[in-house]
Amino acid sequence: MAIKTATRQRQSxxxxxxxQKREHILEVxxxxxxxxxxxxxxxxxxxxxLGVTKPYLYYYFGSKSDIYETLCWQASNAxxxxxxxxxxxxxxxxxxxREGLHRFASANVTHFKxxxxxxxxxxxxxxxxxxxxxxxxxxxxxxxxxxxxxxxxDGDLDFENTRLTARAIGSVAGFMYTWYDPDGSIAPEExxxxxxxxxxxxxxxxxxxxxxxxxx
Amino acid sequence: MAIKTATRQRQSxxxxxxxQKREHILEVxxxxxxxxxxxxxxxxxxxxxLGVTKPYLYYYFGSKSDIYETLCWQASNAxxxxxxxxxxxxxxxxxxxREGLHRFASANVTHFKxxxxxxxxxxxxxxxxxxxxxxxxxxxxxxxxxxxxxxxxDGDLDFENTRLTARAIGSVAGFMYTWYDPDGSIAPEExxxxxxxxxxxxxxxxxxxxxxxxxx
DNA sequence: CCTACCGATCGGTAGG
DNA sequence: CCTACCGATCGGTAGG
Numbered sequence: 505m506a507i508k509t510a511t512r513q514r515q516s517x518x519x520x521x522x523x524q525k526r527e528h529i530l531e532v533x534x535x536x537x538x539x540x541x542x543x544x545x546x547x548x549x550x551x552x553x554l555g556v557t558k559p560y561l562y563y564y565f566g567s568k569s570d571i572y573e574t575l576c577w578q579a580s581n582a583x584x585x586x587x588x589x590x591x592x593x594x595x596x597x598x599x600x601x602r603e604g605l606h607r608f609a610s611a612n613v614t615h616f617k618x619x620x621x622x623x624x625x626x627x628x629x630x631x632x633x634x635x636x637x638x639x640x641x642x643x644x645x646x647x648x649x650x651x652x653x654x655x656x657x658d659g660d661l662d663f664e665n666t667r668l669t670a671r672a673i674g675s676v677a678g679f680m681y682t683w684y685d686p687d688g689s690i691a692p693e694e695x696x697x698x699x700x701x702x703x704x705x706x707x708x709x710x711x712x713x714x715x716x717x718x719x720x
Numbered sequence: 721m722a723i724k725t726a727t728r729q730r731q732s733x734x735x736x737x738x739x740q741k742r743e744h745i746l747e748v749x750x751x752x753x754x755x756x757x758x759x760x761x762x763x764x765x766x767x768x769x770l771g772v773t774k775p776y777l778y779y780y781f782g783s784k785s786d787i788y789e790t791l792c793w794q795a796s797n798a799x800x801x802x803x804x805x806x807x808x809x810x811x812x813x814x815x816x817x818r819e820g821l822h823r824f825a826s827a828n829v830t831h832f833k834x835x836x837x838x839x840x841x842x843x844x845x846x847x848x849x850x851x852x853x854x855x856x857x858x859x860x861x862x863x864x865x866x867x868x869x870x871x872x873x874d875g876d877l878d879f880e881n882t883r884l885t886a887r888a889i890g891s892v893a894g895f896m897y898t899w900y901d902p903d904g905s906i907a908p909e910e911x912x913x914x915x916x917x918x919x920x921x922x923x924x925x926x927x928x929x930x931x932x933x934x935x936x
Numbered sequence: 937c938c939t940a941c942c943g944a945t946c947g948g949t950a951g952g
Numbered sequence: 953c954c955t956a957c958c959g960a961t962c963g964g965t966a967g968g
Binding site: 539540541542543544623624625627628663664665668669671672674675676678679680682683698701702705706708 | 756757759839840841881917921922
């Protein structure tokens with residue numbers, strides 16, 4: 505039992521180091537993929553920025569597309585599960601919408617680089633992953649549309665076309681990468697707050713005068 | 721004089737044919753760039769789809785990036801000049817906003833493939849063109865922001881953060897390429913109408929009950 | 937026999 | 953406007 509524990513600890517430490525190395529590679533690759541696109545980014549360029557060699561990289565990842573797919577899946581999964589709620593969640597739709605859209609906004613701010621890979625360039629993704637991503641995306645818009653319609657029936661929202669409204673909400677978050685500067689004056693949390701506020705507005709939120717702190 | 725006219729006519733016809741060939745190349749290249757990205761699209765792939773050889777293509781265009789830049793500039797220019805009005809245009813801001821946003825929506829639907837190149841992958845664009853595009857984009861958001869604020873002062877709009885509202889409007893149009901299918905059930909004109917309607921909603925348009933034909 | 941690498945070079949393909 | 957190519961560079965892997 506003591507031996508087993510010691511062995512497990514050694515493995516955990518080794519795995520932890522391995523995970524750290526992987527994380528570092530992913531971090532550098534993410535920046536390059538975001539700035540130069542998939543095909544515009546070379547393995548040589550990635551390892552150059554890391555200060556390591558190519559075999560080092562290939563020890564941690566099977567291929568260039570493996571890195572891209574890992575980043576893409578992590579980010580897309582975080583963003584597109586934001587509108588998911590337990591079946592026994594009995595809160596009013598408008599409350600779930602507020603929480604869900606804030607989670608969605610936060611996830612898009614946090615993963616605002618890799619979160620763009622799926623729609624900016626999906627050609628490196630293998631068919632199986634693409635299928636999972638399409639399912640994930642469809643579910644997100646289905647859950648968002650359903651919550652929107654429930655809240656409208658409750659009289660808390662005002663909009664016409666549900667699918668278009670859902671797409672418009674997804675668009676504002678998805679397009680943020682073209683204008684948001686994470687190193688700029690607006691902190692991530694503040695950005696997520698402002699973003700979720702405008703997403704609720706697209707949904708036609710009524711009587712939003714509870715925390716209406718005016719900005720000049 | 722007669723010779724000059726005849727010569728000019730011959731030149732015009734030759735130029736017309738040349739333009740047709742160029743247009744055909746641009747059309748095929750646009751589809752491939754849109755689907756596969758810049759670096760993911762090969763010159764061999766383009767000429768294969770065209771049924772011609774590489775030297776044929778290089779007779780009409782100087783380089784791969786030349787084709788990409790031509791498409792990118794045409795589309796971005798069409799979309800980002802939509803909010804421009806003559807200095808002596810004395811109409812109310814809300815009227816200009818309606819017309820401008822409808823032009824913007826239409827341009828984005830028409831150029832919904834090449835219109836994405838600037839923000840999906842700008843790395844192939846040479847610095848001079850990138851500078852012109854950035855200027856074009858800045859002017860668009862400046863003009864949009866100014867019109868938004870004027871209309872708000874007139875009491876026709878309701879929104880808080882001007883720059884964020886302008887960015888949200890641009891986002892919904894710019895992200896349309898991820899969900900709009902031009903060969904689908906929604907015709908381009910109908911799409912432009914629906915799109916401009918939701919853009920006005922983001923601006924917080926009041927008393928929009930003039931042409932309120934309800935859709936079930 | 938493992939890990940974490942290195943210098944050198946593989947087969948193919950890019951833009952031109 | 954085609955056939956036949958080039959200098960270089962790509963992603964990935966060999967032996968040690």
